[in-house]
Amino acid sequence: MADFGPRAPHGPDMSGTHSPLQDMNLSEKEAFDSLIRPDDSYTPDGVYWADLPLLKKIKFVCKYDAHEARRELGDIWAMFKEDPLSPVSYYFRNMVLPGAGLGLEGYVLFSIGNIKPLFANAFPACWETNEICNPTWIASVEYLEICGIIVGQILVGIVGDWIGRRWGLIQDAVIMLLGLVMLTAAWGVTQNGWVICYVWSLFFYGIGVGGEYPMTATSGMENAVGSGKISTKEDRLHRGRKVTSAFLMQGWGQFFNQAILIILLLCFHHGSGNPPYSTVSAQWTYRVSFAIPAVGTLWLVYYRCFKMKAASRQLAIAKAKAQVTGYDTDSLKLTLKYFGGRLLATAGTWYANDVFFYGNKLFQSEFIAVISPQSDSIMPGWLYNLLNVGVSLVGYYLASFLIDNKLYGRKWMQIIGFLMDFIFFVIPAFNFEYYTSPEHIKAFQAMYFLSSFFNQFGPNSVTFLVAAEVFPTPVRATAHGFAAAIGKLGALHAAVMYNYISTQEKFYVVPWFGLAGVVLTFVFLPDTTGLDLKEQERRWYYLRHNREHDYHGPAVHPKHLSLWERLRGVGKYYDADLDYQQKVEEMRGDWEATMAQRAEEKEGTFDDSDLNEGLLNADVVTFFERTSPMIFAKEKYTPPSEDSSEEQLPPPKLGPDEITQ
Structure with a gap:
């Protein structure tokens, strides 16, 4: 065996005759415990939090969460004292920017349902009575948009696992930018020609929108996890919050779209939101509303090209470990073999959720017409929708705050969200005339708004997160894209079905998808809350x-x-004890391998390429450097003199990732 230089006392016995735990002194044991059994997941006795009895589990989780909340609030207060705007800049840097693509797609995607009543009022012969426009093309506004999203989710999901996350993100932004230019400039020699151009522009834009789902989820999650073999508290405690904080930008996109449409209509319709609406004011309103996000998307292209160069880092690490250069087909086969139930859970629950979510968004004007039946103006519907989006945003943020709580977390959040949506739709379904009567309309309105709240504080946020989280890195984007595409089939289902049934019949049909979501989640979805x-x-x-x-x-x-x-x-x-011994052996094995690599250096310098095969060893090196004072505190590296016969090892070159306790 090569001589790896000085080592810690009681170093690893490589004979394989006894447990590595027997080689540890007390300080080594404490050092290993701090990494293998961190205090946010293990008790001082080394018991994993999920192994604790219920009452002790509640006490452990609540105590540590309270400690972490105090720490975070203290950090925010310290940032505020140093610079009052620094917490805002931190939020924008870590939550807004990662979700900028979803915010822009949320703005455009859900504008379709908002603009539809404006078109129906300004161009009734085309959009309302279909006298001069083909009704198939009018109906395909929803169909082709969703088809484009499905294509993007599958295509870009595969590209993201094949070429890399960064190129998938750039491709999405470019497609969305071109799609917005097409939407803004859509025209035709007839109104039917204009509709056809508008529809195909939506299809093209939808491809970019579809790609945003797997790319934002995987890159956001892998950025939270970081690289290396040893994880951090940021991953264990706040991974879900980081991803859902990016996802909730979709809600802000909806909010700003509705607000800007209201402002633009007032500007171009002489300060009034009441009909009749001129064709000129309608054209200016919708075209300017698409031109605004085009500017933001142009900036997004720049940001992803020049500021996200490390987005594919963890995928590259996984491929290097598996010695794969292209698409990892072996991982795909193994995923189907071992994680088939998870594919069913993520895809099936997303399908059920999108019947709720997209169905409501695409046809929200019909639901709101029940609440406000007397008005022929589109403004009350837009204002009610603005209120509905505001309620949804509260659900988004609450989901972000509680999704990492070990006592509630992903699985219970999704089950309860589906169950509440089922209740809020099934009650008015069988008492429709009662709840839509003038004296009970407030109860109907409350149930509709609460269904939006629990949809965000439940399946809509959770499906986006777990569809990436429960699968391994090499096929994470593919699996997420597949689940999201199946989900959009639910949206397509709603888009087709809702054209042929009445509003009350929609309430008869929709609740059962919520109940199906409860069953699929309970049986097939694993709970990754708190899992490193x-x-x-x-x-x-x-x-x-x-x-x-x-x-x-x-x-x-x-x-x-x-x-x-x-x-x-x-x-x-x-087996917790066997796992502990196994991790010690793995870490020491990595340390031995790193020292062997360094011993082979002849020039006295250390090249980064020695650790490029996964950065596994970089974390272990940092660990031993911090916990082996006899090596690194007392025996500092000094370059060998020219007449020295003893070969000394070069100083370690640390990677950018630090081990956070």
């Missing part, structure tokens, strides 16, 4: 090497498996 995502990558390594039985970590803890997986015996290998 690096543990899932560790398990994936064993699966790739056909050693499923050798993995004993938290990724196969019953808490983090679905009911379907538990019934199939997936969690039978979980």
Whole structure:
């Protein structure tokens, strides 16, 4: 064996005759515990939080969450004292910018339902009575837009796993920019020709919108996790918040679209929102409303080209470990083999959710007409929708704050959200005349708005997160894109079905999709709340090497498996003590490999390429440098003299990632 230089006392015995735990002194044991059993997931006795009895689990989680909340508030106060605007800039840098693409697509995508009543009022012969326009093309406004989204979700999901996250993000922004230019300039020699141009522009724009889903989810999640073998508290405690904070920009996009449409109509319609609406004011209103996000999307292209150069970093690490250069087809096959139930859960629940979410958005004018039946102006409907979006935003933010809570988290949030949507639709469905009568219209309105709140504070936020989170890195974008595409089939289902049934019949049909979402979530969706995502990558390594039985970590803890997986015996290998010993062996093995690489250097300099194969060793190097004072505190590196016969190792070159405790 090569001589790796000085090592810590009681260094690893490589003979394989006894446990590495026997080699540890007390300080080493504490050092390993701080990384392998961090205090946010383990008790001082080394018990994983999910293994605790219920009351102790509640006490442990509440105590640590309160401590973390105080720490974060203290950090915010310290930032505010130094610079009152620094918390705002931090929010924009870490939440707004990662979700800018979703904010822009939310602005445009949901404007279709908002603009439809304006077109119907300004161009009644085309959009209302279909006298001069083909009704098939009018109906295809919703159909082709959703078809474009489905194409984008599948296509860009594969591209994101094949070429990289960064190029997928850039491609999305460019497609959306060109689509917005087409929408703004859409024209035809007849009104029917204009509609055809408008529809195909929406289809093209929809391809970029579809790609935003897998790219924003995967890049945001992998940015939260970071690189290296040892994870951080940011991943364990705030991964869900980071991703959903980007996703909720979709809600702000809807809000600003509705607000800007109201302002533009007042500007171009002589300060009045009442009919009749001239064709000129309608054209200016909708075209300027599309030109505004085009400017933002142009900036997004620049930002992703020049400011997101490391977006594909973790994918590159995973491919280097697996020695894959193109698309990882082996990982796709293994995903189908081991995670088929998760595909059913993520795709099926997204389908059920989009019947709710997109159905309501595409046809919200008809629902609001029930609330405000006396007015022929579009302004009351727009104002009610603005209120509805405001209620939804409250749901988005509450989901972001609670999605990482170990006692509630992803799975319960989605189950309760689906269940509440079921209740709020099934009650008026069988008492429609009662709740739509003037004296009870407020109750109907409250249930409709609350269904929007629980849709965001539930399945709409959770499906976006877990469709990326429950799958391994090499196929994460593909799996997310597939689930999102199946979800858009639910939106397409709603778009087709809602054209042929009455408003009351919609309330008869929709609730059962909420109930189906409850069942699918309960049976097939694992709960990844509090799970260190690096543990899932560790398990994936064993699966790739056909050693499923050798993995004993938290990724196969019953808490983090679905009911379907538990019934199939997936969690039978979980063993906390064996997992601890295994991690110690892995970390020490990585340390030995790193020292061997450094010993091979002849020139006295350390090249980054030695750690390019995954940056696995960089974290371990940092760990030992911090926890082995005999090596790094007392024996500083000094360049060897020309007459020195003893070869000394060069100083370690640390990577950018730090191990945060």
